[in-house]
Amino acid sequence: MSSFAGRMKEYPTLSLDRFDRENLHARAYFLSHCHKDHMKGLKGPLLKRKLQFSRTVRLYCSFVTKELLLSNPKYAFWEEYIVPLELESPTQISLVDEASGEKEDVVVTLLPAGHCPGSVMFLFEGSQGNVLYTGDFRLAVGDASRIEHLHSGNRVKDIQSVYLDSTFYDPRFYQIPTREVCLNGISVLIGNWISQSPYHVVWLNCKAAYGYEYLFTNLGEEFNTRIHVNHLAMFKKMPEILSYVTTDRRMQIHACRHPKDEEFFQGNRLPCGCTAPDGTPLRIISIKPSTMWFGERTKKTNVIIKTGASSFRACFSFHSSYSELKDFLSYLRPVNIYPSVIPLGRTLTEVTQMLKLMCRNQSDQAAFIYKPLGVLKRNRVQRPTQGDTKHTNTHTDNRDRCSPQHVPERTAPPVSVEESLPLTVTDTQSATHNYVDCTESNGEEEDDDDEEGEEHDRKGDTKPTKKVIKEGERKRKETSNAPKWEDFFNGEMLSDSQNSQSQSCCSNTTTSPSRMTGSQTPELFSDQEEETHEHNDNFSLSLSASLSNHSSQNMDSCLPDTLILQPEQGGREQGDVSTNTKTESDDLILPSELEELSTSQASQASSDFDIACTPESKVPRPDELSQLYRKLASGEEVVIRKGSQGFA
DNA sequence: GCGATCAGGT
């Protein structure tokens, strides 16, 4: 939860995501997204009063955030004070002190944050340097390089400070399966259930917060259905969402919530009722999206975990993992990094210390510390990235992004045109008009033209950036001026790299915890019921969450995600569980287990790092192995390194 | 009576 006080050192006259206390005196407000912990004071009477007496104070946010905010009557009074801005459209804002008339200009650019619909990061460029406030965000490894406005020409902008969503800035949260991987796991689980009969339904036990919408849209698309939800009104101007949700409860996928007594409706009860219109009892499984993370030494990332007879937890994260954050920061290399969240069990000092390592003047040190991991992991996988899931494009270069040493001094790898994000000239103009409206002044649309062009990347050289963008804009799907929740999806589309890098250390195996080699970290895999349940095959499947384009389960197919579904137990609550949806079952387990074993073996079972082999050594090939076996069997002398156990 | 804050729950 954000503990950001609302103000940045460089531009203390504006406030972000906090609207109480000192922030009451701000000259401009910014709301990164519509979550309550970023809206403190936003409906306060003091602020309301201030607005009524002010001619210049406005709230800046994305169109989608505006829409969501105003859908709540408590914030309706903001309507005339909100200035929605297009994504990726640098907009000059005058910060006016109404008492003295003193004025300071700053250029703000909204960047997609991938956290929830409408969520953005704010890039400020002005006399005090370039400052990035991330709000809450989830970007995948490599995404920073695709954000046009973080670049100037082919270089990374000189960022003075980053105000960071540090929710998971802790090695504990080293890895969180990518959005696509998680989505895929959920899809498989749902597909296997609802295909059994029209009475098999799924309840997505989502929190009352924005951020699950992409789940709904993707599932809706995949299963050609709508998701049952309680309210639609907030999405009325967002057809991309609206077309996948409904208040009709005769759906097989639900994300509805009961107004009260949530605990009563846990497990396999459906908030909107447990029987079909014709009276037939529904067969319900519940899926609770929740964050799951994995240590750096962990190969497996089970995106689905069974937590009860008919309940599951599915991996889902609104925030970037530790490795994603490190990638982001090592790409930008800001001078300062300020955490806006203190991860549980840590102190501000600790986090600040850790973040220092990612700051520019510490860069050598950071590289020294982290380089080995990146190098080793990267080297292991040679195959090109497998693009995965329907929303992913392939970017074979992503893997490189992983390691700090690939971050150029200050020059960014050129962002290819097709990867760049859109900015239409009209966007910019309309945004500028917004600005003009609220602080009477120059109506000219070129605010950046006459910037001092010297000092290379320093502040506000938006001009070159714009030029680059113009080339790229064609390639992107049309962006209209209409309010669109793509603010969010843009973020989504950025993360097309997926499976490759953030999990480059993984092999695609499916094993139960008990079968794991000693090197694993067992606590991560204590899948609640897993060990206690015997497989009764009623609903047992064990497969990769990313089935689509992994025809074979090669050792180096770097898909880590393993979907572990345990058999449906007895099912008396559901009345049953007739079925046998044993899909790709046990036969699949074996080969991968073997792989798992031999892989661990090769790395001496000490960790999941891709520890480099002894220079002369290599992983034995099958034929070599059988030869080895023969020798062993015949009693021939074979040199065996300490710790090797032979292949079971 | 209202808002802010905290504890406790999901």
Next chain:
DNA sequence: CACACCTGATCGC
């Protein structure tokens, strides 16, 4: 595995 949110108790105005 924690997120974002809700409710209810308490306190101050």
